Amino acid sequence: MPTLHVISHSPFGDDRLDSCLRLLGSEDALLLCGDAVYALRDGSETQRLLQSAGLEQRLFALDEDLQARAITSELAKAVDYQAFVTLSLHYDKVNSWL
Template sequence: MATLHVLSHSPFSDSRLSSCLRLLGANDALLLSGDAVYALQAATAQRQVLELMPDSIALFALSEDLQARGLSVPMRVQPVDYPAFVELCTRFDKVNSWL
């Protein structure tokens, strides 16, 4: 059963990102939103871990949040807008928000 994992908290303030990464299945996806997009900052351990994830795990980020924080989009990441976020929620069997 494929799951879309949604993270919105900064990876520098708690351990949600690392906990989520340990639970990702081969066909799951990860969507970074809000302050979670800071994991994509260049030259950080968090970005390196995300870039080394298996290709079978899709990695998305809300484009509005990337733009608001002045972050560029790494090649590994697929930027999505809010309508695409809604579509992603329907594509996966489950959605797990890491509150």
């Protein structure tokens, strides 16, 4: 069952991102929002983890949060709130990593 995983917490405070990446299925997607977009910072270990996770076309980041934190990334596709809703309807299940 394809799942959209949503992470909003900083990847530097706990291991949510690592746990999520271990559980991602081949049809699952990941949306980073809030402080989780810091995972996309150039040169960070979390950026390297995301690059090696094989998430081409399945890694998204909320554009508003990228802009608020002055982060740019070619690794994740920036999406607005409308696209977030569309993504959540596209996948069978949405799992928020609280």
